[in-house]
Amino acid sequence: MNQPPAPNSFRVGPDEAGMFGIFGGRFVAETLMPLILDLQRHWNEAKEDPAYQAEVAFLGKHYTGRPSPLYFAERLTDHLGGAKIYFKREDLNHTGSHKINNCIGQILLARRMGKTRIIAETGAGQHGVASATVAARFGLPCVVYMGATDVERQKPNVFRMNLLGAEVRPVTAGHGTLKDAMNEALRDWVTNVEDTYYLIGTAAGPHPYPELVRDLQSVIGIEARAQILELEGRLPDAIVAAVGGGSNAIGLFHPFLDDSQVAIHGVEAGGRGLDGVEHCASMTAGSPGVLHGNRTYLMQNEDGQILDGHSVSAGLDYPGVGPEHSWLKDAGRVVYSPILDDEAVEAFQLTTKIEGIIPALESAHAIAHAVKLAPTMGKDQIMIVNFSGRGDKDVHTVAGMLGMEI
Amino acid sequence: MTTRIDRRFARLKEENRPALVTYFMGGDPDYETALSIMKALPEAGSDVIELGMPFSDPMADGPAIQAAGLRALKAGQTLSRTLQMARDFRAGDDDTPIVMMGYYNPIYIYGVERFLSDAKKAGIDGLIIVDLPPEMDEELCVPALKAGLNFIRLATPTTDEERMPKVLQNTSGFVYYVSMTGVTGAALPDTSKVSGAVARIKKHTDLPVCVGFGVKTARQARAIGEAADGVVVGTAIVAAIAQCYDAKGAQVADPAEAVATLVRGLAAGVREARLAVAR
Known part of the structure; x- marks a missing residue:
């Protein structure tokens, strides 16, 4: 394949058909087509409507607690002896992760559209909790589809969702993880087309979801950009984020895409290593294919059947990735690298011990990459790591990995 | 250019009866x-065969067809082998139209041009690809039409008047009206609504309109057949195959025979449809 010439801007996609180059699109059943066209019409109106933007900003400030701090991780920086490391503290948001940014924007959109029932899929449970939270806030019934395996390994989040009044439906198909939950949510949506809003949790799925979720999560990068300019008087040399579906990453990356001096690093789940299929590094080790409404890099076999993959982090346990990431990889703007389960768990412990902050295992992947990267950079250089969520939900998993029972 | 599908519907029109379209999972x-099930279908009264291509993530299918796809994949089915199944069937039957039905990714990975060429050679007449709406026609629909294969589109209750022409634009062979929103195998809709919907589609096209989703019994087949040019049955067939095995997977009945019995009943129902209308 010929490398396409670098575009004038990396921030103009998707096109009208929802494509980022060959990626993205609207690969859905006809039943859903009128719905996603309707969603697109409403989104196009909402994003230009100052009243909608003001509502999103108001709740972002007073409900979520934005802006999230940009925190200088001084001891981690000293420990690694290289670039200055800043954490973008999305873990301090209400509900404990970046997921709430997207949920507030989408539930306000659902209300504009007159929808009365919310459905969502979740992996780690962070998006499920955030969806259940905004549904509770606005008094709408909410059904969350969650793989049965994830229900088992994320029990506290399941209980949280129940407390918030959401119904959690375990999905036993496949390996019972995020991919299967997404299939089941799509089946629900196909069935309940009139009243139901599908609140997708990541920057993937049929157009306009990848664009919509990116725009709602871009508050992360917009804030981080302004904060680092204020703190350091210049842009960072590198930014780093973990990529499952890729919403926290695209939210941080997008406002920096045209700053050519900023190196951008996406971190995929390397699981137990890239040799077999026990990982979720779809961009490092997968190939382009079509799943869940979009063309993107996928983990698949030679017959085009989708693999289940593995990651210690339920939030990264997805065999695909948002289409804009696939495009940014092929365009060469973002470098994607894998981090193994063990490396993530190590970074989890390190951050907890020397910074006093427990990161989500998803965020621990980004930190683990920063641990590798920082020593290769000068002390005068600056790196921002997206601290996408807090790790309380993961203490059981990590204890298990370390051979402890709690 | 006419295909076996065009010829079959022309003949059925002369016979003044709707088609029985049967789906099973390759x-x-x-x-x-x-393969034995496929071979049993025409004699039992199936007019058009839908050959299911298994996919790991069938997001528009209900539990019965999901399970069938997983069983097939577990038994080693691939797109190559599904094409082989069509070739094996064609060795004994060159008349019954075969429509391959499934999802796009296995075809995309196989390679569109290679797939169309191999499908044509295998005696495939048409394609139904669930996750390729008209917005994505350049992917497979347009190349398939050029290769001489019918591309059968699904129209649904959510397809409104404004959208209908777009859905029908590159459709050929027949139109598959999905009679309700939801996944395959869910409950049967109100048949009076079905006849209204068929009439609505026929305002825009001369193509035969077949109706599916939820047809399980001969009576239902007859009721739908009164309103449509064809009746599609899928989940009931797939479920009949599953019932030939016990919980441990041991065979307790002959699947080809079970399917033939079911299809004979459905075919009788379909054949009575127009007589019922005439009365």
Whole structure:
């Protein structure tokens, strides 16, 4: 394949058909087509409507607690002896992760559209909790589809969702993880087309979801950009984020895409290593294919059947990735690298011990990459790591990995 | 250019009866059994065969067809083997139209041009690809039409008047009206609504309109057949195959025979449809 010439801007996609180059699109059943066209019409109106933007900003400030701090991780920086490391503290948001940014924007959109029932899929449970939270806030019934395996390994989040009044439906198909939950949510949506809003949790799925979720999560990068300019008087040399579906990453990356001096690093789940299929590094080790409404890099076999993959982090346990990431990889703007389960768990412990902050295992992947990267950079250089969520939900998993029972 | 599908519907029009379109999953529960089921279909009264291509993530299918796809994949079914199944069937039957039905990714990975060429050679007449709406026509629909294959589109209750022409634009062979929103195998809709919907589609096209989703019994087949040019039955067939095996997977009845019995009943229902209308 010929490398396409670098575009004038990396921030103009998707096109009208929802494509980022060959990626993205609207690969859905006809039943859903009128719905996603309707969603697109409403989104196009909402994003230009100052009243909608003001509502999103108001709740972002007073409900979520934005802006999230940009925190200088001084001891981690000293420990690694290289670039200055800043954490973008999305873990301090209400509900404990970046997921709430997207949920507030989408539930306000659902209300504009007159929808009365919310459905969502979740992996780690962070998006499920955030969806259940905004549904509770606005008094709408909410059904969350969650793989049965994830229900088992994320029990506290399941209980949280129940407390918030959401119904959690375990999905036993496949390996019972995020991919299967997404299939089941799509089946629900196909069935309940009139009243139901599908609140997708990541920057993937049929157009306009990848664009919509990116725009709602871009508050992360917009804030981080302004904060680092204020703190350091210049842009960072590198930014780093973990990529499952890729919403926290695209939210941080997008406002920096045209700053050519900023190196951008996406971190995929390397699981137990890239040799077999026990990982979720779809961009490092997968190939382009079509799943869940979009063309993107996928983990698949030679017959085009989708693999289940593995990651210690339920939030990264997805065999695909948002289409804009696939495009940014092929365009060469973002470098994607894998981090193994063990490396993530190590970074989890390190951050907890020397910074006093427990990161989500998803965020621990980004930190683990920063641990590798920082020593290769000068002390005068600056790196921002997206601290996408807090790790309380993961203490059981990590204890298990370390051979402890709690 | 006419295909076996065009010829079959022309003949049925002369006979003044609707078509019985039968879906089964290629490779469920294994290659040989599925081939025996396929071979049994025409004699039992099936007019058009939909050959299911298994996919790991069938997001528009209900539990019965999901399970059938997983059984087929577990037994080693691939797109190559599904094409082989069509070739094996064609060795004994050159008349019954075959429509391959499934999802796009296995075809995309196989390679669109290679797939169309191999499908044509295998005696495939048409394609139904669930996750390729008209917005994505350049992917497979347009190349398939050029290769001489019918591309059968699904129209649904959510397809409104404004959208209908777009849905029908590159459709050929027949139109598959999905009579309700939801996944395959869910409850049967109100038949009076079905006749209204068929009439609505026929305002825009001369193509035959077949109706599916939820038809399980001869009576239902007859009721739908009164309103449509064809009746599609899928989940009931797939479920009948599954019932030939106990919880441990041991065979307790002959799947080809079970399907033939079911299809004979459905075919009788379909054949009574127009007589019922005439009365």
